[in-house]
Amino acid sequence: MATMSRLAGALLITSALTMPTVAFAQQADAGTAPADLPPTEPLDEQADVQEQEEVEVSVPGGSEIVVTGRANRNIEQSSTQVLSVLSSEQIARTGEGNIAGALSRVTGLSVVGSGYVYVRGLGDRYSLALLNGSPLPSPEPLKRVVPLDLFPTGVIASSLVQKSYSANFPGEFGGGVINLTTKAIPQDDFLTIGVGVSGDSFTTGQPGLTYYGSSSDWTGYDNGNRDIAPALQEFFDSGERISSGNVDTSAIAGELVTSRNAVIQRYRNMPVNFSASFSGGKSFPLADGDFGVIAGGGYSNKYLTRQPRQQVSLSADLSTLESDFFSTTTDQRIVVNGLLGFGYEFGENTIRWTNLYIHDTLKQARTGIGNRQETAADFFQQRTGFYERQLIDTQLVGEFEVTPALSVEFRGAYANSKRDAPYELFFEYVRTNSAADPFGQYFVNRLNNGNGGDAGVTFSKLNEDLWSGGVDVSYELTPSIKLTVGGAYADTHRTSSRRDFTFLAPNDFMGQPAIISAIGMLRPDFLMGPNVVDTFGITMIETDEGNPAFAADLVNRAGYGKLTGSLTDALSFDVGVRYEDAQQDVAPIQVFTDPGASDATTNLDNNYWLPAATLTYEVQPGMQLRLSGSKTIARPQFRELINQPYYDPETNRPYRGNPLLQDSQLYNGEARFEYYLGRDERVSVSGFYKKIDNPIEAFISPLNANLTTSYANAPEAQLYGGELEVQKYFGLGDLAGEGYRRIVLIGNYTYTKSKLKVGPDDTVQVYGAASTIASDYFRDGVPLTGQSDHIVNLQFGLENEDRLSQQTFLLTYASERVVSRGLNGTPPQPDVVEKPGVQLDFVAREGFDLFGRALEFKAEIRNILGQDHEEYQQSGDRRIDVNSYDVGTSVALSLSTTF
DSSP states (O other): OOOOOOOOOOOOOOOOOOOOOTTOSSOOOTTOOOOOOOTTSOOOTTSOOOOOOOOOOOBTTBOOOOOOTTTOOOHHHHSSSOEEEEEHHHHHHHTOSBHHHHHTTSTTEEEETTTEEEETTBOGGGEEEEETTEEOOOSOTTOSSOOGGGSBGGGEEEEEEEOSOOTTSOSBOSSEEEEEEEOOSOSSOEEEEEEEEEEETTTBTSOEEEEOOOTTGGGTSOOSTTSOOHHHHHHHHHTOOGGGTOSOHHHHHTTTOOHHHHOEEEESSBOOEEEEEEEEEEEEEETTEEEEEEEEEEEEEEEEEEOOEEEEOOSTTOOSOSEEEEEEEEEEEEEEEEEEEEEEEETTEEEEEEEEEEEEEEEEEEEEEEEETTOSOEEEEEEEEEEEEEEEEEEEEEEEEEETTEEEEEEEEEEEEEEEEEEEEEEEEEEOOOTTSTTTTSOBOOOSTTSSOEEEEEEEEEEEEEEEEEEEEEEEEETTEEEEEEEEEEEEEEEEEEEEEEEEOOTTTTSSOHHHHGGGGSOHHHHTOHHHHHHHTOEEEESOOSOSEEEEEEEEEEEEEEEEEESSSSEEEEEEEEEEEEEEEEEEOOOSSSOOOOOOOEEEEEEEEEEEEEEEEEEETTEEEEEEEEEEEEOOOHHHHOOOOEEETTTTEEEOOOTTOOOEEEEEEEEEEEEEEETTEEEEEEEEEEEEESOEEEEEEEETTEEEEEEEEOSEEEEEEEEEEEEEEEEEEEOTTSOEEEEEEEEEEEEEEEEEEOOTTOBOOOTTOSOOBGGGTOOTTOOOTTOOSEEEEEEEEEEESSSOEEEEEEEEEEOOEEEEOOOOOSSOOOOEEEOOEEEEEEEEEEEEEETTEEEEEEEEEEOTTOOOBOEEEEETTEEEESSBBOOOOEEEEEEEEEO
């Protein structure tokens, strides 16, 4: 792979928000860390009780997991479930700017692509994401859950990861649930501001690509340049089909390609990244309680250049190449986020209203050169795109203690997500390198649908509304046993449209005299200029008139009951059952006045009883055993059900859904041994097993000379493995009068093994396919996609307990994992494998005073070892790179202060 010279001195800020929050009972001044006795001292319940960390986690059926005093120092120990909780201080230690990066340090979790968190190697379909206990819609067409890199760590008070199922959570619980709790009522008034810059050695100061777009692109918002052109809008409104012959497509084509959206320019030296953030909070006494307001916001503008090698083979042994391209892609990503929260606490009661806004824009310019079928002809491609993702979420939560034994909680939420991608433009020029061709030494676009040049444009939109609510009632039957019953309702409605067009020249366009043929060498905006379009009669065709738009609905009604408590001083339990009744429908939207016949619909109406039980036995103080078992489900994602093509700009792969998918059912079991050495110190080891009936898996099929990914229910999958986690501190005493320092050692290892089970008589349902034989799509014994056998996370560093001073090395390793299937022929192709490898980071945080102002300085070095991104197929000694590129090392600095 060709490499570029590296620049090592570039700087970045993540959204560094250092704010006191309700997550801490002990508040520290800005630039200091909470002080405590050395953790290596033995627990002494007769010693002076100091305030310990309190972490509030807003989840259904019990809004708080609170650890206080000296007897119960570990949240994981006192919980009745298998879980991990990252407080805001623990998140800050990782130095990550978004919550996806911070969660990658949790046992058994890995981050794939742009912020998709996998639990124990299971895909995002098996990972449930909640915000303050309420579900969120995803703005990504290919994903069920929101990419968690959208959430800056500055607005998150805590993050809970629960791996054992309990009935108070939704039934779509495969690997685990990730619940983010936003910051609420501040204990003290504050205002925090942070700014900074950053860069990486492969992008910053190096050549890159861009295009004009609009003058407001730096904000992440288009100024109207990308509004639908009048002739195209008139066509959309008419309900006509292009194939009817009643549409003046030349008039439309002449308005779509301009110098603003189609001319890629070379950036000689890519600029540094920039970001800024603020947060503030204030509380007021009101009646018999406290009213609080908290607000935060951030802006970041980052550039990333990649040069992927992308090869495709249709042969089983990879001996021949269908295509071989080397590309350059530059992404400019602009994120704007804001949080506004109101809270009122009176007595033991709390009301919270939280409002979240995230706007995430990706502006992409891409060029590539390569060949097909190993011929002498060269193909030059270019793509431009502007992808806007937006999430608006408002939630109201009330927690009331009616009597000392009876508590009631209600929650209601509305969330809207959007994705708008107008004017995705694609052009391909061909250089034949043939002596018989008078233009053989030039790149020419003949606009003949791929045979000698190609051009097209795509407009896609997604809108999803999610209304949800729930009520939970808890009653203490005895001092040691609590009954919780609750109900939940969620109504999700999505509309998704994709209008894809190809520009087409007349058959004699390139058969005319040389002066006319030379027009094919013009750059895109001249080639598709109004004069050329009108003069030569360039037209348009719509590639998918059958299903350009879909509507999808999921209505879920649920009720549950569970008992939590202790049978003896040593034996505690959490047992319950959940009933869910859900109806999921996907159907084409009538776009044309003359509707076409389509049976690409889905109607799933299922109900389930989902039991769950966890038993915890305390062998001796600080040492306990857990056993858990449950049944859960996984529903197909909307995108997987829609029989509509989709191009993923990140992986450069086409996708198409399967309306015949069914729900998956999971049977889960786990055994865990935990040894707690002291506050925040523990050793745990566990084993787990999952059996999945009808798992939804991806397969590859060759359509129109492209390898297209689709989905089907495999017959069965099994997964088993184990986890080891160690967290330990070693006191170093007061070094040179600098305060009490200690060594931090946090490590975890997860082993996971999975396999599909496919028998000779098993069948599958694939829309529009001739075969229903399962072995034509899936191979027996292969691992689940996205699953690494080995995941290792290690944090090693120093920290000062008397003031803010942390220096931490963070090492992450994930073994190879399947990201996409190979063609399942006879013999089959090898799967596409990703090699995450080893990533080593360093984060330093330091508090200091300057001119009487307390400041926090943070320095980061990411990917110190220069681990590259590798996706490949390998057959014997033959390897092809499907999507491999250099990553580079990034360096970041940030500075924040609290007023």
